[in-house]
Amino acid sequence: MEEKRHTSSHYEKELQEIKNGLIYLGALTEKAIHAAMKSLSERNSDVAHEVIQADDEIDGLDTELEEKCIQILALRQPTAIDLRFITTAIKITGHLERIGDMAANIAEKALLLIEEPQLKPYIDLPRMTDLVAGMIRDSLDSFIRKDLHMAQKVQQTEQVIDDLNEQIFRELLTFMMEDSKSIHRSLMIMQVSKNLERIADHAKGIADMVTYMVTGECVRHQTYPLDEKEPA
Amino acid sequence: MKRNLFLKILFSYLVIVCLSFFILDLLIKDEIKKVMTSKIESELLTYAELIDLNSAQKMSEQLKQIARISGSRVTLVDARGKVLADSEKDVATMEDHFSRPELQEARLRGKGKSIRFSQSIGVDMLYVAITMKSKSQITGYIRLARPLNDVQNAIEKIYQSIFLAMMIVVALALAIALVFSYRLAAPILSMERFTERLRQGDPVGSIFLETSDETKKLADNINYLVDELQSKIRLANEEKSKLMTAFTSMTEGVLILDAEDKIEFVNQALSNMLAEQYGDINGKTLMEAFRNVDLQKAFFKFRQTHAAVFEEVTLGSIEPVILSVSISSVHNYPGEEKVMMVFHDVTRLKKLEKIRVNFVANVTHEIRTPLTAIIGYLETIQAGATTSNEDVKKFIDISLKQAGRLNRLVEDLLVISKIELGEIKLHFEEVSIRDAFENSIPLVEAKAVIKKINIHNNVQDNLSYIWADRDRLTQILVNILDNAVKFTQEDGSVFIEAGQKDNHAVLTITDTGIGVPKEEVRRLGERFYRVDQSRSRDLGGTGLGLSIVKHLMIAHGGKIEIESQLGRGTRVSLYFPLKHINRE
Numbered sequence: 001m002e003e004k005r006h007t008s009s010h011y012e013k014e015l016q017e018i019k020n021g022l023i024y025l026g027a028l029t030e031k032a033i034h035a036a037m038k039s040l041s042e043r044n045s046d047v048a049h050e051v052i053q054a055d056d057e058i059d060g061l062d063t064e065l066e067e068k069c070i071q072i073l074a075l076r077q078p079t080a081i082d083l084r085f086i087t088t089a090i091k092i093t094g095h096l097e098r099i100g101d102m103a104a105n106i107a108e109k110a111l112l113l114i115e116e117p118q119l120k121p122y123i124d125l126p127r128m129t130d131l132v133a134g135m136i137r138d139s140l141d142s143f144i145r146k147d148l149h150m151a152q153k154v155q156q157t158e159q160v161i162d163d164l165n166e167q168i169f170r171e172l173l174t175f176m177m178e179d180s181k182s183i184h185r186s187l188m189i190m191q192v193s194k195n196l197e198r199i200a201d202h203a204k205g206i207a208d209m210v211t212y213m214v215t216g217e218c219v220r221h222q223t224y225p226l227d228e229k230e231p232a
Numbered sequence: 233m234k235r236n237l238f239l240k241i242l243f244s245y246l247v248i249v250c251l252s253f254f255i256l257d258l259l260i261k262d263e264i265k266k267v268m269t270s271k272i273e274s275e276l277l278t279y280a281e282l283i284d285l286n287s288a289q290k291m292s293e294q295l296k297q298i299a300r301i302s303g304s305r306v307t308l309v310d311a312r313g314k315v316l317a318d319s320e321k322d323v324a325t326m327e328d329h330f331s332r333p334e335l336q337e338a339r340l341r342g343k344g345k346s347i348r349f350s351q352s353i354g355v356d357m358l359y360v361a362i363t364m365k366s367k368s369q370i371t372g373y374i375r376l377a378r379p380l381n382d383v384q385n386a387i388e389k390i391y392q393s394i395f396l397a398m399m400i401v402v403a404l405a406l407a408i409a410l411v412f413s414y415r416l417a418a419p420i421l422s423m424e425r426f427t428e429r430l431r432q433g434d435p436v437g438s439i440f441l442e443t444s445d446e447t448k449k450l451a452d453n454i455n456y457l458v459d460e461l462q463s464k465i466r467l468a469n470e471e472k473s474k475l476m477t478a479f480t481s482m483t484e485g486v487l488i489l490d491a492e493d494k495i496e497f498v499n500q501a502l503s504n505m506l507a508e509q510y511g512d513i514n515g516k517t518l519m520e521a522f523r524n525v526d527l528q529k530a531f532f533k534f535r536q537t538h539a540a541v542f543e544e545v546t547l548g549s550i551e552p553v554i555l556s557v558s559i560s561s562v563h564n565y566p567g568e569e570k571v572m573m574v575f576h577d578v579t580r581l582k583k584l585e586k587i588r589v590n591f592v593a594n595v596t597h598e599i600r601t602p603l604t605a606i607i608g609y610l611e612t613i614q615a616g617a618t619t620s621n622e623d624v625k626k627f628i629d630i631s632l633k634q635a636g637r638l639n640r641l642v643e644d645l646l647v648i649s650k651i652e653l654g655e656i657k658l659h660f661e662e663v664s665i666r667d668a669f670e671n672s673i674p675l676v677e678a679k680a681v682i683k684k685i686n687i688h689n690n691v692q693d694n695l696s697y698i699w700a701d702r703d704r705l706t707q708i709l710v711n712i713l714d715n716a717v718k719f720t721q722e723d724g725s726v727f728i729e730a731g732q733k734d735n736h737a738v739l740t741i742t743d744t745g746i747g748v749p750k751e752e753v754r755r756l757g758e759r760f761y762r763v764d765q766s767r768s769r770d771l772g773g774t775g776l777g778l779s780i781v782k783h784l785m786i787a788h789g790g791k792i793e794i795e796s797q798l799g800r801g802t803r804v805s806l807y808f809p810l811k812h813i814n815r816e
Contacts, residue, residue, distance in 0.1 A: 013492075016517065023519040024528055031525050137523065144520060 014072055015082070018089050019144060021065045025096045026140040028058050030133045032103035033199065037129040040110035040192065041122050048114070051107035058100030065093045081213070088213040092143065095202040095209075099136065102195045102202075109188045109195075119175065119185045128164045128196045131157060135203035142210045151214075154207035161200035168193040237420075238413035245405035253398055261387060268383040269358060273345055276304055276360040276376040280343075283374050295319040304378040309335060309361075311370045334361040335373050347380065356380040419447035423454060430458060485555070485575035491568050493517055505555065505577050509548045522547060527557065534559040534571070544578070554579045594760035598641055598775065602634035637774070644776040648759070651783040658701040658787055665698060665730045665739060666691050672709035673728075680717050686725045687713075698737045698808045700788055708784050711777045712741050712804050719802070720745035736790070736807040743803075748796040756794055757782040 032051050039048035069090045072078065078086055135154050142150035172186040211217065279302040299306045299319035308316040313330020315323050329335055337344025338361040350357040361375040419441045426439045438455040441448050479486050485502025489495060495513050513521035519528055530543035540560040546552050555575040562570045609627040618624060650656045669691055680687055698705075716726045724744045731738050748756065748763050755761050760775040778792075785792045789809045796802040 016492075020517055020519045023523060024525065027519070027523045027525045027528070030523075140523075 011072075011076055014068070014076075015085070018065065018068055018072070018086070021061065021068070022089060022092055022096070023140055023144065025058065025061050025065065025093065026136055028054065028061070029096050029099045029103060030136050032058070032100055033106070033129055033133050033136075033196075036103045036106040036110060037126055039107055040113060041126060043114045043118070045111055045114050048107040048110045052104045055100050055104040059097060062093045062097035062100075066090055069093075084213045084216065088143070088209045091209050092140075092206050095205050096136075099199050099202050102199050105195050106192050109192050113185060113188050116185055119182055119189065124164055124168050124171075125189070125192060125196070128161060128168075128193065131161060131164075132196050132199050132203065135161075135200055136206075139203045139206035139210065142207060143213070146210070146214050148211060148214050151207040151210040155204055158200050158204040161197055165193050165197040237417045238409055241413050241416075242406060242409040245409055246402065249398055249401050249405060253394065256394060257391075260390075264387055264390065265383055268386060269347070269380065272358055272378055272380070272383070273360055276302070276358070276378060277343060277362065279304065279306075280360060280362045280374045280376050302376065304376045307375040307377070309373040309375060311372055316372065329373075329375070332359070332361075332375075334359040334375060337361070338363050338373055339370065350377075350379070353379065356384075419443050419451065423447070423451055427454065485577070487573040487575065488562070489518070489571040489573070491570065493571070495521055496570070502575055505553055505575060506548060507551055507553075509550055530557060530559060531571075534561075552579075553577060554582045591759060594775075595645065598760060599638065602638045602641075605634045606631045606638075641774045641776070644774045644780060647780055648776060648783065651780070651787060656704075656787065658704060660699050660701060662697040663700045663702050663705055665737065668698075668700075668702070668705050668709060669728055669739075671702075671706050672713055675706075675710050676713045676717050679714070680726070683717065683720070683722050683724070685717055685720055685722070687717075688725060688727045691728060691730045698810070700808060704784050704788070708781050708806065709739075709741075711781045712806070715777060716741055716743035716745065716802070716804075719743065732810070733807075735810050737810055739806040739808070741804045741806075742801060744801040747798045747800050747802055748794075749798050750796070753794055753796050757792070 032054050035047050035054075036051045038044065039046075039051065069086050072086055076082075135157050138150050138157075139154045141147065142154065169190060172190050175182045176186045279298070283298060283306070295306050295308070295317050296319050306317075306319040307329070308318075309329045310316050313328045313335065315326040315329055317323060318326060332346070333348075334344040334346040337346070343360070343362045345361070346359045348357055348359065349355070357377050357379050359375060359377045361373050363370045364372040364374060422441065423439060438458065439451050441451045479497075479499040480501075482499070483501055485505050486497070486499040487495060487502055488497040494515055494517055498513060510521055518531055522528075524545055524547055526543065526545040527547070530541050530545065533543075534541040538561070540558060542556065542558045544554060544556050546554050554577075556578050557576075558574045560572055560574075562572045609631045612618065613624055613627055618627075647656075669689060673687060673689065677687070713726065713728075720726065720743045726744075727740075727742045729740045729742070731740070752763050756763075757778045759779045761779075762775050782792055785806060790807045793805040793807065794802065795805075
């Protein structure tokens with residue numbers, strides 16, 4: 001999308017900084033999720049520790065970005081699309097920060113799971129991870145390009161993640177019913193899956209905010225046709 | 233341009249003409265008036281003197297005649313101012329003239345004059361009066377008056393001539409201005425056209441002027457500048473094309489960021505490296521384009537240190553490429569700093585490094601396993617833990633078996649390294665496919681019989697020969713057949729067929745064995761790669777068999793193709809080129 005330039009090049013630069021900061025934050029969280037899953041599937045505790053440490057950087061960047069946004073609000077008093085951009089950016093940093101926390105959560109669970117023998121080969125979890133990371137990427141892409149179509153794609157993928165989470169839940173349930181010794185590990189894996197599902201929720205939240213930013217229309221808390229098929 | 237110049241010149245001429253006329257008017261008009269008036273005055277005075285010489289009283293009758301001769305009005309006034317006679321008016325109607333300025337002046341100085349506007353005839357009149365004296369007693373005044381019409385008329389006449397002259401001058405000025413402006417404008421105009429064409433980028437030669445004044449010098453300067461400019465442009469273009477050639481032909485990827493940190497240039501090599509995974513990245517920032525934390529961190533580091541940064545980053549999510557990147561700044565204009573990133577594709581290097589590390593690890597592992605067993609059993613015997621001859625024999629048997637395996641492993645490794653180093657010389661000859669199989673099958677038959685596996689040799693007699701090293705071919709076939717027998721359950725079958733396809737002889741060995749998972753097929757042929765680690769080692773493999781076959785097939789100019797279905801069996805096809813045999 002061709003963007004109009006602001007008369008103040010300094011203002012333009014500030015907005016660009018926020019944009020870059022958000023993508024950077026997004027890339028950090030994406031990397032954290034992948035690394036967390038790697039630590040789990042390759043049983044590598046070093047990687048898990050790295051992810052937990054990297055969360056501090058994500059938190060720091062989140063506050064930094066938010067301050068920048070507030071500064072722009074106070075000094076530039078943006079209007080129309082710029083105002084929506086800034087407010088959306090503030091919300092997105094919040095979402096990304098939570099995603100970072102969840103990646104750290106997964107890494108913590110991975111550290112515990114590494115201690116015990118592997119319950120089952122992980123097949124669905126890495127798939128879910130790839131999908132979730134893709135959602136974050138796409139949601140930020142849609143934000144940068146102000147692309148509604150891409151935002152919709154993210155909103156629809158969320159359903160797939162929910163289904164996968166459900167499937168993992170059922171599978172682990174059978175494990176637990178068969179062998180009570182597997183309950184602890186199963187619960188851990190379930191939490192990993194739940195965390196991934198919540199990350200997907202946050203990615204969808206970002207996509208909703210993008211829809212708001214582009215159209216000015218609030219689509220949060222709405223249900224999608226796909227949702228209705230799901231038995232409550 | 234021309235019009236303007238013409239108007240300017242014309243205007244300046246007109247100003248000069250008008251100014252000179254005005255000055256003329258200022259200087260001449262009064263002078264002429266003065267000269268003419270004094271001339272008339274002295275003329276009238278002379279007439280008045282003449283009248284005085286004669287008796288005034290007698291003259292009064294001849295006043296009209298005098299007036300006609302002198303061309304003036306003559307009035308006689310007595311000492312008290314009473315009009316005695318007048319050449320034009322009736323005396324009775326005339327008032328007392330004593331207060332008239334000319335009479336007053338004459339009373340005091342003997343003669344007087346005055347210029348007044350006469351109400352009666354409506355023109356300026358010159359009045360001249362002298363006194364009539366007898367015995368130094370003023371007896372009366374003679375006054376002559378003449379209208380100054382003549383002076384006015386004369387001045388007007390002169391003015392008319394001057395105006396006419398002026399008109400001629402103006403007309404001349406017009407003509408001169410036209411010619412002059414044209415002469416002046418022509419070279420300027422042609423220079424203007426020349427520069428205009430230059431501005432529009434038309435190919436221009438140089439400009440020639442026929443004049444020799446300042447414009448000529450200007451034209452020469454323009455010509456010089458054009459030459460200079462063109463050579464500069466040519467130089468710049470050459471530099472640019474040199475640079476572009478360098479950038480496009482180099483194998484390293486190059487990316488240039490402009491002063492706003494946006495991607496300004498990406499060379500072909502980098503686009504190839506990234507294999508279009510990022511779309512069009514021109515005009516985006518690094519973060520927007522690549523979404524890569526490591527690359528961005530390297531860039532931050534560069535921004536902070538302002539020194540060249542070397543980093544290794546993995547780009548691309550679908551097809552990851554490992555790139556070593558060096559970031560440095562480029563100064564082309566003062567104050568404008570650009571950033572250049574040079575990317576080096578190290579994916580292959582990294583892969584090879586990994587393979588090497590894995591290989592060493594694998595070799596060590598493969599050698600250590602039998603060694604541990606041998607050392608363990610020998611130590612047991614040495615410690616005298618068992619005295620039973622049977623046990624000792626058993627231990628020694630196992631040790632020997634393991635030693636044999638070690639030996640095979642070392643031999644296989646030697647073969648592989650020899651093939652890889654190109655030290656193995658193949659002795660090519662014509663080998664009958666049937667012969668090759670008949671030489672190989674007996675070597676695996678014993679095993680097959682034990683497992684009750686049927687080997688169906690369906691090779692026809694009339695098949696052509698292939699060009700191969702007989703011993704190596706046997707080695708290849710034994711390896712494949714051995715695998716087929718090894719990984720097929722009891723009562724299974726192995727089928728051997730041969731045919732031709734696309735200029736190749738194709739030898740196919742199909743088994744009804746356990747097969748290989750689809751995703752693993754690609755990795756068969758890697759050194760020490762085993763689909764099922766524990767199982768194949770139990771069966772006595774070194775993990776190098778297929779790797780050797782692969783290399784030998786490459787040395788023969790052929791290739792190996794493996795298709796497999798888990799639980800159904802495996803089909804191995806060996807392609808040997810036919811070109812050497814067709815000379816028959």
